[in-house]
Amino acid sequence: MRINLVLTGFGIVGREFIKLLEEKRDALRGNYDLDIRLVAVGGRGGFLANEDGLDLTALGGAETGSRSLQAYADAQGSPLVASFGEADALIEATPTDTDTGEPGLGYIMQAIRNRMDVVALSKGALVRHYNEIFAAAATNRVRLKFSGATAAALPTLDIGQISLAGCEILSIEGILNGTSNYILSRMQQDRLSFEEALRIAQSRGIAEANPKLDVEGTDSACKMLLLANCLLGSKLSLSDVSVTGIVGVTEQDLEEARAQGSKIKLLARARKQDGAVRVEVSPRKIGTDHLLFSVDGTNKGIVFRTDTMGEVGAVGGSSSPRGAAAAAMKDLIHLYRKI
Amino acid sequence: MRINLVLTGFGIVGREFIKLLEEKRDALRGNYDLDIRLVAVGGRGGFLANEDGLDLTALGGAETGSRSLQAYADAQGSPLVASFGEADALIEATPTDTDTGEPGLGYIMQAIRNRMDVVALSKGALVRHYNEIFAAAATNRVRLKFSGATAAALPTLDIGQISLAGCEILSIEGILNGTSNYILSRMQQDRLSFEEALRIAQSRGIAEANPKLDVEGTDSACKMLLLANCLLGSKLSLSDVSVTGIVGVTEQDLEEARAQGSKIKLLARARKQDGAVRVEVSPRKIGTDHLLFSVDGTNKGIVFRTDTMGEVGAVGGSSSPRGAAAAAMKDLIHLYRKI
Structure with missing residues (x-):
């Protein structure tokens, strides 16, 4: 099964998730029949996008942050785009803002409108707009997982x-x-x-x-x-x-x-x-x-x-970027495979 | 969804499972849409059977053991039968014998031939004949859960x-x-x-x-x-x-x-x-x-x-008959409901 993914947030956890996608490529295919392609990554500074899949090795080895994405785009000769398009699922890993829930809220709602499933790592949108988000997800028949927002690798x-x-x-x-x-x-x-x-x-x-x-x-x-x-x-x-x-x-x-x-x-x-x-x-x-x-x-x-x-x-x-990324990967597996 | 169940083993854990079936009847219907009917219970001494469902209150309050089942049968005027017939699932709760795996092994294999799913609480058959049991289950396309045999209420x-x-x-x-x-x-x-x-x-x-x-x-x-x-x-x-x-x-x-x-x-x-x-x-x-x-x-x-x-x-x-019974009930829910 092929899954096209969007990642919002290219911080330490987001980059760790990209590393894990590469490291676990064979295991995801062999154990869960999942062929995962990262088609967009970014945030407020713009998105790198490629329908055929971005280069995980390059991104996993890059500095975090939007400047690094810009440098990648420049090197490829393809400009950053303002937003992400349609895909199967969103991994939401922007920083948590418990006052506004942004920017995660906007990305989550956009994904839901696009009928994309959502794996949330940041907590702001969920603690501020829990009912609204779940109502929208139900209306659009998409699923939402958030292990990463509820103690990550600790199974809660x-x-x-x-x-x-x-x-x-x-x-x-x-x-x-x-x-x-x-x-x-x-x-x-x-x-x-x-x-x-x-x-x-x-x-x-x-x-x-x-x-x-x-x-x-x-x-x-x-x-x-x-x-x-x-x-x-x-x-x-x-x-x-x-x-x-x-x-x-x-x-x-x-x-x-x-x-x-x-x-x-x-x-x-x-x-x-x-x-x-x-x-x-x-x-x-x-x-x-x-x-x-x-x-x-x-x-x-x-x-x-x-x-x-x-x-x-x-x-x-134990809290770590790798543990948080692994929790998001677990959620992703659960979305598409009956364990 | 209606599920017809057979229970082998009317010991302390088996009886506790019957009590739980009654106590949780509304929750199983309301939360999981499961309407569970116990159609047979017994072991080497014979089986009580009733296609319309046995009386959970009477069995939950009875002494454990085959003599008690015999007394129940006598009171109902319907004799014990030698074995159990077709149903949706077997709860296997006979005593563990790690030398022979019996009597659990016989019941599990019979259930698999009958295309019944299996929830095993006893360990003997699984530790002695793990590969044989899983091969038979795969051939007959039935599922097998065994939380009760791997530390019960502790999620392993x-x-x-x-x-x-x-x-x-x-x-x-x-x-x-x-x-x-x-x-x-x-x-x-x-x-x-x-x-x-x-x-x-x-x-x-x-x-x-x-x-x-x-x-x-x-x-x-x-x-x-x-x-x-x-x-x-x-x-x-x-x-x-x-x-x-x-x-x-x-x-x-x-x-x-x-x-x-x-x-x-x-x-x-x-x-x-x-x-x-x-x-x-x-x-x-x-x-x-x-x-x-x-x-x-x-x-x-x-x-x-x-x-x-x-x-x-x-x-x-913590080890207890109630915890073991609750683990079997969890397995049963997992068999029929995507959580």
């Missing part, structure tokens, strides 16, 4: 939708942000201040120059919000979520936890309560009896409490 | 087949037996001897009167063997697995681990090595940095090491 939606089929999910609890978990882990293990641990995380490429989304808890809130809307049937938006990040966690808090053999983790939680769904994010102390106690560093974890299977969860899926 | 095959789609699995490591994990946990936490911890496990219904399969590691070996054959492409049988159980774990071993902040766990492991797949089960020391460190009591856990997603695993799924 897979467990909730597939492994817990037939169960009622009573509550969900997760360590969903690898950056803040890394910072807390370093503060805890090495008795560092928040600022010291953040600096190390930034120097290793784990935290961004502007770490607000991660350390203030917004990223965790976005992920749990999407999981709650998808798995618990809520229709919440970001303003409904009570969010406290890790900025206020002190060395004394950690010392106290350590003395009790506990750890402090940034937990995102969603639970059914009196007919409604409540979502909150805050740092909490957990003991060795908690299934997520050993989820340290950039690892993530999630636990679902259910009526018939007890507690079932997932761990690992 | 789901993660390997679905969540890791597109990844190469390099190795698998798991705490796959809830009974031996409970015994080790109690020995570790409460400084009990193996015999004391086993007695407590037996008094709580966690260990069977004959705990050999669990404490000698065979149950863990069966599960990892099935996972390796299914996910790593091996064609191993039980005699290829090197197995050491927990019987030889001493209080001194545990004291040493405790002094280092470690724990001893019964780990089942499978890995690709020099073009072959090696499977082994043995007690091993793990530290707080291991993703399965907090998997205690009757909980289970599994970690997959992959090429693109790093380490991804599942935790929880």
Whole structure:
């Protein structure tokens, strides 16, 4: 089966996805009968497009960003185009903007109008316009996957939708942000201040120059919000979520936890309560009896409490551009192959 | 969609499955459009059968075992029959016999000849006759699911087949037996001897009167063997697995681990090595940095090491008849509904 793909966002994750397309070409064909052709890549600065497929090797080895796409276009003698045309699916990997949902929202809606399936890696459009996007997708009979926006390589939606089929999910609890978990882990293990641990995380490429989304808890809130809307049937938006990040966690808090053999983790939680769904994010102390106690560093974890299977969860899926790209590839495989 | 089911094995798990069929009747209809009718239940002592569906309330409240089925038949004035007839699917829940694979093997092969899909909870037939069973299923175009035989409510095959789609699995490591994990946990936490911890496990219904399969590691070996054959492409049988159980774990071993902040766990492991797949089960020391460190009591856990997603695993799924029954129900839903 041949699939023509568009990629919006040529950042680190987008480029990693291109590398993976090339690296996994034979496996995708052999294991899933998928022959995937990248026909357009770009964003606000314009799109490289080629109906016969772009050169994955060149793009995978290029600098990220629109200037690099421009240089590629110049070298090929074919100018960038303003937008992408029709194809089978969109991989949406532009930066997350939780205020406007743009530019992802525009690309997702355009793809849906074009009757393209969508794999979303960025969260902004989904947390701001969840109902609108899913209504448009239903009208146009396209499918939308977003593992990349709900903790990427950590299987969260897979467990909730597939492994817990037939169960009622009573509550969900997760360590969903690898950056803040890394910072807390370093503060805890090495008795560092928040600022010291953040600096190390930034120097290793784990935290961004502007770490607000991660350390203030917004990223965790976005992920749990999407999981709650998808798995618990809520229709919440970001303003409904009570969010406290890790900025206020002190060395004394950690010392106290350590003395009790506990750890402090940034937990995102969603639970059914009196007919409604409540979502909150805050740092909490957990003991060795908690299934997520050993989820340290950039690892993530999630636990679902259910009526018939007890507690079932997932761990690992360490945050990385490669893991995020692999999650998008998994979604793409699921769109076209019955596993 | 109406599904006619046969259940072989009216033990604790089989009866729990019947209870769940009744408890979840509305959810199965509403969420998955599945209208499930139990048309036969039984085993070596004979089968209760009714094309219009057996009385789930009566069976769910009955004693387990063939005498109880006989009493039900007597009360209804309809005798037990020697075998089951045609239906859509078989739920195979007879006791596991790893030497012969019977009686499960006979029932599974009969169902496959009848072109019925199969959900296996018992392991004996699969570990003894894996290739033969799957060849017959392919010839007769029926599908076979066996979550119940690979750690039940802990999602093992789901993660390997679905969540890791597109990844190469390099190795698998798991705490796959809830009974031996409970015994080790109690020995570790409460400084009990193996015999004391086993007695407590037996008094709580966690260990069977004959705990050999669990404490000698065979149950863990069966599960990892099935996972390796299914996910790593091996064609191993039980005699290829090197197995050491927990019987030889001493209080001194545990004291040493405790002094280092470690724990001893019964780990089942499978890995690709020099073009072959090696499977082994043995007690091993793990530290707080291991993703399965907090998997205690009757909980289970599994970690997959992959090429693109790093380490991804599942935790929880505490062993219980209800959890096993819920895993079979999940398989049944997966057979008939694209999730």
